[in-house]
Amino acid sequence: MSDPKLVYSSHVFCCTNLRPEGHRRGSCAARGSEKLRNYMKARAKELGLEPNVRINSAGCLERCELGPALVIYPEGVWYTYQTQEDIDEILQTHVVEGDRVERLMLAPDQTEPRPTTTASSPA
Protein backbone atom coordinates (compact mmCIF):
# COMPACT_ATOMS: atom_id res chain seq x y z
CA MET A 1 0.00 0.00 0.00
CA SER A 2 1.36 3.42 -0.88
CA ASP A 3 0.87 6.22 1.63
CA PRO A 4 -2.04 8.64 1.23
CA LYS A 5 -1.23 11.99 -0.31
CA LEU A 6 0.07 14.69 2.04
CA VAL A 7 -2.48 16.78 3.93
CA TYR A 8 -0.13 19.80 3.83
CA SER A 9 2.43 20.42 1.11
CA SER A 10 4.37 22.44 3.70
CA HIS A 11 3.82 21.66 7.36
CA VAL A 12 5.81 24.08 9.49
CA PHE A 13 6.44 23.43 13.19
CA CYS A 14 7.69 26.37 15.26
CA CYS A 15 8.97 25.52 18.71
CA THR A 16 7.14 27.61 21.29
CA ASN A 17 8.53 25.86 24.34
CA LEU A 18 9.19 28.11 27.33
CA ARG A 19 11.75 27.22 29.97
CA PRO A 20 12.09 29.03 33.30
CA GLU A 21 14.14 32.22 33.18
CA GLY A 22 17.85 31.55 33.71
CA HIS A 23 17.78 27.98 32.33
CA ARG A 24 21.20 27.25 30.84
CA ARG A 25 19.79 26.11 27.50
CA GLY A 26 17.33 28.98 27.15
CA SER A 27 14.22 28.31 25.11
CA CYS A 28 12.62 29.33 21.84
CA ALA A 29 9.74 31.10 23.58
CA ALA A 30 12.18 33.04 25.76
CA ARG A 31 13.77 34.13 22.46
CA GLY A 32 10.46 35.41 21.10
CA SER A 33 9.19 32.45 19.08
CA GLU A 34 5.54 32.78 20.01
CA LYS A 35 5.08 36.25 18.50
CA LEU A 36 7.04 35.27 15.40
CA ARG A 37 5.04 32.09 14.97
CA ASN A 38 1.83 34.11 15.19
CA TYR A 39 3.23 36.49 12.59
CA MET A 40 4.16 33.57 10.32
CA LYS A 41 0.66 32.10 10.62
CA ALA A 42 -0.97 35.45 9.82
CA ARG A 43 1.37 36.07 6.86
CA ALA A 44 0.76 32.62 5.44
CA LYS A 45 -2.94 33.40 5.51
CA GLU A 46 -2.45 36.83 3.90
CA LEU A 47 -0.35 35.23 1.16
CA GLY A 48 -3.20 32.80 0.43
CA LEU A 49 -1.10 29.76 1.29
CA GLU A 50 -3.87 28.00 3.21
CA PRO A 51 -5.10 25.28 3.24
CA ASN A 52 -2.05 23.57 1.71
CA VAL A 53 0.37 25.14 4.15
CA ARG A 54 0.05 24.98 7.91
CA ILE A 55 2.04 26.89 10.48
CA ASN A 56 1.93 24.94 13.75
CA SER A 57 3.31 25.50 17.18
CA ALA A 58 5.25 22.62 18.72
CA GLY A 59 6.82 21.61 21.99
CA CYS A 60 10.58 21.49 22.46
CA LEU A 61 12.37 20.48 19.25
CA GLU A 62 15.73 20.05 21.04
CA ARG A 63 17.49 22.84 19.17
CA CYS A 64 17.17 25.22 22.13
CA GLU A 65 20.61 26.82 21.81
CA LEU A 66 19.90 27.60 18.16
CA GLY A 67 16.41 28.95 18.57
CA PRO A 68 13.94 30.14 17.79
CA ALA A 69 13.88 27.00 15.66
CA LEU A 70 11.39 25.64 13.15
CA VAL A 71 11.27 22.60 10.89
CA ILE A 72 9.41 22.27 7.61
CA TYR A 73 8.08 18.86 6.52
CA PRO A 74 7.95 16.70 4.49
CA GLU A 75 11.45 17.84 3.50
CA GLY A 76 12.68 18.08 7.09
CA VAL A 77 14.60 21.33 6.65
CA TRP A 78 15.43 23.29 9.81
CA TYR A 79 15.74 27.02 10.26
CA THR A 80 16.60 29.53 12.95
CA TYR A 81 14.93 32.93 12.78
CA GLN A 82 14.89 36.14 14.75
CA THR A 83 12.86 38.72 12.89
CA GLN A 84 9.74 39.16 10.79
CA GLU A 85 12.07 39.63 7.81
CA ASP A 86 13.52 36.16 8.44
CA ILE A 87 10.00 34.74 8.50
CA ASP A 88 9.06 36.58 5.29
CA GLU A 89 12.12 35.17 3.57
CA ILE A 90 11.43 31.60 4.73
CA LEU A 91 7.82 31.85 3.57
CA GLN A 92 8.64 33.38 0.19
CA THR A 93 11.84 31.55 -0.68
CA HIS A 94 11.21 28.12 0.87
CA VAL A 95 7.46 27.67 1.07
CA VAL A 96 6.35 29.59 -2.03
CA GLU A 97 9.33 29.13 -4.34
CA GLY A 98 10.56 25.77 -3.06
CA ASP A 99 14.09 27.11 -2.67
CA ARG A 100 16.21 27.30 0.51
CA VAL A 101 17.26 30.20 2.77
CA GLU A 102 20.82 29.07 3.29
CA ARG A 103 21.83 31.80 5.72
CA LEU A 104 19.18 30.64 8.22
CA MET A 105 19.41 26.86 7.77
CA LEU A 106 20.50 24.63 10.65
CA ALA A 107 22.78 21.70 9.91
CA PRO A 108 21.59 18.35 11.36
CA ASP A 109 24.55 18.03 13.72
CA GLN A 110 24.80 21.72 14.57
CA THR A 111 24.76 22.51 18.29
CA GLU A 112 26.09 26.07 18.38
CA PRO A 113 24.92 29.16 16.51
CA ARG A 114 27.01 30.13 13.50
CA PRO A 115 29.34 33.12 14.05
CA THR A 116 27.11 35.25 11.82
CA THR A 117 23.79 34.53 10.19
CA THR A 118 24.13 37.11 7.44
CA ALA A 119 27.30 35.96 5.68
CA SER A 120 27.49 32.81 3.55
CA SER A 121 29.08 29.73 5.13
CA PRO A 122 32.86 29.70 4.78
CA ALA A 123 34.27 27.07 2.41
Next chain:
Amino acid sequence: MSDPKLVYSSHVFCCTNLRPEGHRRGSCAARGSEKLRNYMKARAKELGLEPNVRINSAGCLERCELGPALVIYPEGVWYTYQTQEDIDEILQTHVVEGDRVERLMLAPDQTEPRPTTTASSPA
Protein backbone atom coordinates in the same frame (compact mmCIF):
# COMPACT_ATOMS: atom_id res chain seq x y z
CA MET B 1 22.05 22.07 -3.18
CA SER B 2 20.51 18.92 -1.79
CA ASP B 3 18.84 19.12 1.62
CA PRO B 4 20.77 18.08 4.73
CA LYS B 5 20.02 14.61 6.09
CA LEU B 6 17.03 14.29 8.41
CA VAL B 7 17.56 15.04 12.09
CA TYR B 8 14.90 12.45 13.02
CA SER B 9 14.09 9.39 10.94
CA SER B 10 10.62 9.49 12.54
CA HIS B 11 9.37 12.80 13.88
CA VAL B 12 5.99 12.32 15.54
CA PHE B 13 3.72 15.27 16.34
CA CYS B 14 0.86 14.60 18.75
CA CYS B 15 -1.77 17.33 18.98
CA THR B 16 -2.19 18.37 22.61
CA ASN B 17 -4.44 21.34 21.92
CA LEU B 18 -7.14 21.93 24.53
CA ARG B 19 -10.36 23.76 23.70
CA PRO B 20 -12.85 24.96 26.30
CA GLU B 21 -15.31 22.34 27.50
CA GLY B 22 -18.41 22.17 25.30
CA HIS B 23 -16.68 23.41 22.12
CA ARG B 24 -18.47 21.87 19.15
CA ARG B 25 -15.29 20.52 17.59
CA GLY B 26 -13.87 19.10 20.82
CA SER B 27 -10.10 18.85 21.07
CA CYS B 28 -7.38 16.25 21.21
CA ALA B 29 -6.43 17.17 24.78
CA ALA B 30 -10.06 16.89 25.89
CA ARG B 31 -9.90 13.36 24.40
CA GLY B 32 -6.86 12.46 26.46
CA SER B 33 -3.98 13.18 24.07
CA GLU B 34 -1.59 14.61 26.63
CA LYS B 35 -1.35 11.45 28.76
CA LEU B 36 -1.06 9.28 25.66
CA ARG B 37 1.63 11.50 24.18
CA ASN B 38 3.58 11.25 27.43
CA TYR B 39 3.17 7.47 27.30
CA MET B 40 4.39 7.39 23.70
CA LYS B 41 7.44 9.47 24.57
CA ALA B 42 8.29 7.21 27.52
CA ARG B 43 7.78 4.02 25.46
CA ALA B 44 9.95 5.32 22.62
CA LYS B 45 12.69 5.88 25.17
CA GLU B 46 12.21 2.41 26.71
CA LEU B 47 12.40 0.86 23.25
CA GLY B 48 15.72 2.60 22.64
CA LEU B 49 14.37 4.59 19.70
CA GLU B 50 16.09 7.84 20.70
CA PRO B 51 17.79 9.88 19.37
CA ASN B 52 16.58 9.04 15.85
CA VAL B 53 12.92 9.18 16.80
CA ARG B 54 11.27 12.13 18.51
CA ILE B 55 7.79 12.28 20.00
CA ASN B 56 6.69 15.92 20.07
CA SER B 57 3.63 17.72 21.24
CA ALA B 58 2.02 20.14 18.80
CA GLY B 59 -0.69 22.75 18.68
CA CYS B 60 -3.97 22.17 16.83
CA LEU B 61 -3.46 19.99 13.75
CA GLU B 62 -7.01 20.68 12.45
CA ARG B 63 -8.18 17.10 12.77
CA CYS B 64 -10.11 17.84 15.96
CA GLU B 65 -13.16 15.68 15.20
CA LEU B 66 -10.89 12.71 14.53
CA GLY B 67 -8.62 13.07 17.53
CA PRO B 68 -6.54 12.42 19.34
CA ALA B 69 -4.53 12.86 16.15
CA LEU B 70 -0.86 12.53 15.36
CA VAL B 71 1.23 12.82 12.21
CA ILE B 72 4.54 11.12 11.49
CA TYR B 73 7.09 12.83 9.24
CA PRO B 74 8.83 12.73 6.83
CA GLU B 75 6.22 10.35 5.40
CA GLY B 76 3.26 12.50 6.51
CA VAL B 77 1.08 9.63 7.69
CA TRP B 78 -1.75 10.52 10.07
CA TYR B 79 -3.22 8.39 12.83
CA THR B 80 -5.99 8.55 15.39
CA TYR B 81 -5.46 6.73 18.68
CA GLN B 82 -7.31 6.18 21.90
CA THR B 83 -5.37 3.73 24.03
CA GLN B 84 -1.87 2.75 25.06
CA GLU B 85 -2.31 -0.34 22.89
CA ASP B 86 -2.91 1.92 19.88
CA ILE B 87 0.30 3.79 20.70
CA ASP B 88 2.24 0.53 21.12
CA GLU B 89 1.03 -0.66 17.74
CA ILE B 90 1.93 2.62 16.00
CA LEU B 91 5.41 2.57 17.56
CA GLN B 92 6.09 -1.07 16.77
CA THR B 93 4.45 -1.41 13.37
CA HIS B 94 5.05 2.03 11.87
CA VAL B 95 8.11 3.47 13.60
CA VAL B 96 10.12 0.28 14.22
CA GLU B 97 9.03 -1.92 11.32
CA GLY B 98 8.24 0.82 8.78
CA ASP B 99 4.84 -0.69 8.09
CA ARG B 100 1.40 0.96 8.52
CA VAL B 101 -1.40 0.50 11.07
CA GLU B 102 -4.25 0.67 8.62
CA ARG B 103 -7.07 0.44 11.16
CA LEU B 104 -5.92 3.71 12.78
CA MET B 105 -4.87 5.70 9.71
CA LEU B 106 -6.66 8.91 8.77
CA ALA B 107 -7.35 9.62 5.11
CA PRO B 108 -6.24 13.09 3.91
CA ASP B 109 -9.78 14.24 3.17
CA GLN B 110 -11.41 12.48 6.11
CA THR B 111 -13.52 14.72 8.35
CA GLU B 112 -15.61 12.20 10.29
CA PRO B 113 -14.50 9.19 12.35
CA ARG B 114 -14.88 5.81 10.65
CA PRO B 115 -17.84 3.72 11.89
CA THR B 116 -15.42 1.34 13.58
CA THR B 117 -11.70 1.49 14.08
CA THR B 118 -11.20 -2.21 14.62
CA ALA B 119 -12.52 -3.66 11.35
CA SER B 120 -10.65 -3.36 8.05
CA SER B 121 -11.87 -0.74 5.61
CA PRO B 122 -14.74 -1.94 3.44
CA ALA B 123 -13.94 -2.52 -0.21
